[in-house]
Amino acid sequence: MNNLSFDPNWVSPPGETMLDILEEQNISLSTFADHMDTSIESINSLIRGNTIINKSLALQLEGFFGVSNDFWLTREEQYRFICEKIQSENINWLKQLPIKFMISNGWIGDVEDKVKACLDFFNVTSIKNWKTKYSSETHGLAFRTSQTLSSDESAVATWLRRGEIIAHSIQCKPWDKSLFESSLDDLKKLSRNKNPKDFLPRLISKCAEFGVAVVIVPTPPGCRASGATKFISDDKALLLLSFRYLSDDQFWFTFFHEAGHLILHQKTTHIEIQNGNVDEQEHEANAFAAEVLVPYTYHKELINLRSNQRRLIKLAMELNIAPGIIVGQMQYLGIIGFNYLNSYKRKYNWEDINSVYYE
Template identity: 25%
Template sequence: MSNYIEYNDRIAFHPGYYIKEIIDESGITQEDFAKRLDTTPKNLSVLISGKQKLSVDIAMKLSRMLGTSIEYWLNLQKEYDTIVAEFESEQLMVEERKLFKKLDYKYFRDNFKLPDFPRKIDEQIKAVREFLDVSTLSVFNRRDIAVNFRESASGLNEINTIKANIMVQIAINQALEINAPKFNREKFNDAIEYALTLTMEHEKFYPKIYAKFREAGVILVILPNLSGSKINGATKKIGNNIMLMVNDRRLYSDTFWFTLLHEIGHIINKDYGISFEKEIGEQEQAADEYAANKLIPVQEYAEFLKNGQFNKYTICEFAEKIRRDPAIVLGRLQKDKIVPYDDRELNGLKHKYRVKINLDSH
C-alpha cells in the first residue's frame, strides 16, 4: 500500500508520508527518529509506508516531539481513511452493477413495493441493498452468507447462488420481524397434523397454517419465486425460533404440499439449509420420505395400490378416506410412475394456484 492515494481528482496523504518528509528534512536517520519518538524502527517503517494506521499513542508522541496537536495527526489519518473508503465503495459499486445486471428490479418493485427508479440503476441497487439489509450485493456470491448449501447441492452457477441467497435473505428478514414463542417440537408436531387437515382447503389456508406454526415457534414464510434461484425452500434457526420458507413456484396443490412437508421433514430431522430442485443425497431422501409418508400413510397407500384401479373415482374415494386432496394422491401415483403425467382427465383433479400473500399482514 502506498502512503498516498488519488481518487476522483482528489489526493490524500497517509500520516506516514508527512512523517517521512519530516525525517528527510531533519537530517537524521529513520532509526534515530524512531528512538527519539520512543518507538521501534520497524514500527516506524511500517507506519511511513502506509501499511499501518496512525495510533493515538503515536499521534500523542508526535505532538509532544514536534509541538503539534494530537488532533492534527489524527485528522490526517481520518482524511486518508475517508478517501480510501470512498474508493473501495466505488469499486464495490462496480461489482454490484455487474451482479445487478443478472437480477430483475421488477421482482423487488412489484412484490415488495420498492420505488420505481426507471433507468436509474445505482438508485435501484441502493434500494435493493437497503431492502435486503446488506452493505453490498456482492455478499450473495457466497454459499455461506445466510443458510448452508448442502453438499448435495451441485450444478449451481453463480446466478443460481446469488438468487437463492437473496430469497433466503428476504425470508430471514421477514422472520426476524415476527415475535413468536420458543420452538416447541411437540407443538410443532401437532401443528403439522393440523396443517394436513387443510389440504382440501384451497382458499385462505395459509393464514391458518401460519398462525398454528407460529404458536409452535416456527415462522412460515411463503415468497414469490425469483426466477433462476432453483430454490424450493429453506430452513434456518433464528434465535429461539425456526424459519421455514417455501416459494410459490409450485403452481399445483400436490407439489406445493409436498414441498412444504419436505421442508418440515428437514426441521424434524434437525437438518437446516436450502433445498434445490433435483437435489439428491441422504438428507434430501430422508426429507422426501417424511413428506411422502405424512401426506399419504404408508399402510393405506400399500392397500390402495393392491386394488390396481386408478381412475378419478378410485383416486377421489381413497383421498376422501385418508382426508387428503385428490391431487396429492394423483401426484404420488405420477411420481411413482403408476399413472402418466400427461393424463389430461386425471390432471383435472389438480388445483392450480399461487398463494397470495399480504406482505404487510404480519
C-alpha cells in the same frame, strides 16, 4: 498498479490525510486555501476526492505539508484504483441481482443509489459481507426441483432474504420440535380446503404456535426454488415456500418436506433447488413428507386404485387430504402417468395467495 494488492471494503480520498495533518498542526482550511491560492470550495472538492491530484498539484502540496509529491501522487493513484475497483464490483453485483423484479414487487425502492438499497435489503454493510453471509447458504446446497431448470445463487439469496423479512413480522412462540411434529396430522387436514385465502391463514397461525414462521414468496427470475428452511433465531424457524407450480399436490408435499427438515435435521439451512446430487437428508425429507401424507402401509391400496376414481375420493377422505395429493403420490411412485387424473389437482392463483399477507 500491479503492486496494489490490498482490497478494502472502502477507501478514503487523499483529502482525509490532508485533514489529519491540518488538525494535527492546528491549521485552518482558509489558511490552507490561501497558501494553495484557491477558494475554500476548491479545497473542499480536493478533500472529498472530487479533484484529481496531478504533478503540479502534488508539488504544491509538497510545499505546504512538507510531504513529498511522490507520496501524494501514489496516494491519489491508490485511491482512484480502488474507487474503480469498487465501482466495477458494484456494477457486477447489481447485474447478478433481480433488480427489476425487486422494484416491481416493492422489495426495494426505485432509487438512484441501488447499491445502498440492496445492501439495506440484505441488511449488510458491504458486498463482501453479503457474499460471506449468503454464499455460504446458497452455494452447494441441495434440492428438490426439476433437473432441467437452472438456479442462480443471487436470485435464490434474494428470495431467501425476502422470506426472512416477512418472517420477522410474524409473531411466533418459541420453537417446539415435539409439538410441531405432533401437529402435522392435523395440519394436513387443511389441504382439503380449496382456497389459499382459507387454509393459509390457519396454516400460518397454527405453525406460529410451535415457533415456525410460514412464508410464501414468489421466486424472482433465475430462482428455481420450491422451498427452504432456516432458523432466523434460536427460537424461530423460517419455513419458506414459493408455490412454484400453483397446485395442491406440489404445495403440500413441499410443505411437509420442509417440515421434515426442521424436525429431522436440526438447525441447518436447507434450500430446495436444482442439483444433480440429491443427498441423504433430501431423501429423508422426501420420505418424511410422503409418510405424513400417504403412509407406506397404503401403497398397496394406491396400486389397486389405478382408475377407480370413487375409491380415490374415499381414500382421500380417510387420510384427511385432498384427492390431488394422492394423485401426485401415485404419479411420483409410477403407478399412473404424469398426465393422468390431473383434474383432481387444485390450481391456485397469486391473487388469493398474496391476499393472505397484503390485505
